[in-house]
Amino acid sequence: MSIGVKALAASYANLQTTGHNIANANVAGYSRQSAVLTPTPGQFTGSGYFGRGVDVAGVTRAHDAFLVREATGARSVASMDAARLARLQQLEGLFPPGEQGLGHAVTQFFDAMTDVTTQPGDLSARQVVLARAGDLASQFRRLGAAFDTLQGGVGADLQTAVADVNALARNVADLNARIVAAGALGQPPNDLLDQRDQLIARLAAHVQITRIDAGDGSAGLFVAGGQSLVLGAQANALALQPDAADPSRSALAISSGDAARTLDPRALGGGDIAGLLQFQNEDLVAARNLAGRLGAALAGAVNAQQKLGLTLDNAAGGDLFALGAPRALPNARNVKDPVGAPIGQVALTVVDPSRLQASEYDLRADPSNAGRWLLTRLADGKQTSIAGGDTVDGLRIDVGPGMPQAGDSFLLQPVTRAADGMALALGDPRGIAAAAAGTPVGALGSDGGNAAALLALRDAGIVDGRSAADAYAQAMATVGLQVQSGRTSAQLSTAAATQADQTSASVASVNLDEEEARLLQYKQSYQAAAKVLQVAQSLLDTLLQAARA
Structure with missing residues (x-):
């Protein structure tokens, strides 16, 4: 009789797990679950080991x-x-x-x-x-x-x-x-x-x-x-x-x-x-x-x-355009004075606009040349060792008057904000210098x-x-x-992610056709287990009646 009870419990566990799968088939991220069944260790008799049914060991999920x-x-x-x-x-x-x-x-x-x-x-x-x-x-x-x-x-x-x-x-x-x-x-x-x-x-x-x-x-x-x-x-x-x-x-x-x-x-x-x-x-x-x-x-x-x-x-012409000034930004971690202002200072001056590059630069002390500075053009990584006052890519770089401290760095932006500040600097049309120098x-x-x-x-x-x-x-x-x-x-x-998702889902997702087939299988198992229990109960009743007689 205990075998029948265990068989019923195992079949019910399978039915319950399958129903849970069907209920969650459309839930994103749900992994198919399965009841884990193991045979109950057999009982030894003089005629050998006789099985004692099945145990429900647990429930696992399909997961890789x-x-x-x-x-x-x-x-x-x-x-x-x-x-x-x-x-x-x-x-x-x-x-x-x-x-x-x-x-x-x-x-x-x-x-x-x-x-x-x-x-x-x-x-x-x-x-x-x-x-x-x-x-x-x-x-x-x-x-x-x-x-x-x-x-x-x-x-x-x-x-x-x-x-x-x-x-x-x-x-x-x-x-x-x-x-x-x-x-x-x-x-x-x-x-x-x-x-x-x-x-x-x-x-x-x-x-x-x-x-x-x-x-x-x-x-x-x-x-x-x-x-x-x-x-x-x-x-x-x-x-x-x-x-x-x-x-x-x-x-x-x-x-x-x-x-x-x-x-x-x-x-x-x-x-x-x-x-x-x-x-x-x-x-x-x-x-x-x-x-x-x-x-x-x-x-x-x-x-x-x-x-x-x-x-x-009859005056020399002046600027037609104004521009956003080049900037040398001290790193927020640079050494500061008692009032919180960076000690080190760097100034930039455009001396040849035609040679300017579409890049920012990193400036810091040159570790291999004392008293010089390592300038890295960030667009392509090109490095140049410079002294204060040198000109690189049409840009003069002056260091000081406050000298940078050990570990200081600066982000140089010669043209990053040039467009932001571009403006017309001339308001009088007479100020356009159309005549060549020396014209009477x-x-x-x-x-x-x-x-x-x-x-x-x-x-x-x-x-x-x-x-x-x-x-x-x-x-x-x-x-x-x-x-x-x-x-x-x-x-x-995106294609790689879609493929990876599909591969993972092929292992973990619920297939309703398969679950339906399992339902039929577990239904038959449940009915068979019930039959075992019914037969065992009938045999027990027969034995009890014989004993009373």
Whole structure:
């Protein structure tokens, strides 16, 4: 009779587990469960071992840890590429071709100069030049403002993602505690394990996770090459803070108690946070510098040529354009004086706008040359050992008067903010220096020698050997190539993530057709077990009746 009871219990366990599978077939992240049955050890008699039925050893879930880790990692990379691509596509829209682009504004400015070369004394022609110059400067400023808007959007998205990571990490830590407590009873809490896997999968969409499972059933989660995010029932928190090199940018940190450690964005590996930081630190910076170099080189060439001519009032020409000044930003960790100001100082002066590069630079003490400085061009990693006052890439770098201290570093931005501050510096059309130097006073209204030289700048290699129009076309092409590369990466990583998810799901997901077949099988087993119990009861009744007789 006990065999029948055990058989009924085993069949009921199978039916219950199958019903649970069917009920959760459409629940995301649910893993198919199975009752584990083992034969009850046989009883020895003189005639041999006789079976004693079956025991329900537990309930397991269909789970392949390797496939889950592969799918989680692939999902992180796909999320990173998708986040970066979305921002790159927005960036591409800031460099339009045709009449909406900077190239057209440059062409209109130089075309307006054509009338001044033929009619130097015509104030209306001169006014058109100023209007076109003002339009050009405004377009550069709008582009700079659009960059700032993009940066603001990246910051907002980072805040949202970080808040989500912290909430998910706390939930994983809570589940760790519940899983450890439930596992102490001797059986794995499968549904809780599925919930935790789902939370970790959502975490991986934000930041790449390294997972280490402990013997007590808890899962340790680590980010950025080993920084603990979740350890047992304890969760640390991510936070955003101003970047030490440029406070207008966001940096990611992880806090444990009162201490916070800045994370290297290159070590994040995946997740939309990594994609957003890569866009902020690389793609957006590169685009700013492309636009800034174009504006600085164009304004520098026009201003220099202006100063070589004479105005209608027989004065030397002055600047036509104003620009955002080059910046040398001291790192937030640099040594400071008692009032909190950095001791070390660096000043930048543009001496040859045509040689400016679309790059930022890192400046710090040269470890192999005492008294010299190591300048690293961040766009390509080129390093140059310099002394204070040296000129590199058209930029003079002066160190002091406050001398940098040991360990100090500076982020040099020759053109990063040039477009932001571009403006028309001349308001009087008579101030356009159309006449060549040495022109007699009586001929100032008829000499267009310097205006012709200004017009010639249209086709001159004023932007690192290229004309202004060609430089803008190159900027469009550069951004377009970034978008194309980002799109390819996103397509490949999305396909890889989809394949990894499908492979993992093929092991863990519920197949309703299979579950239906199992229901029929377990129903028959249940009926057979009931029959065994019925027969055993009948035999027992017969024996009891015989004993009474």
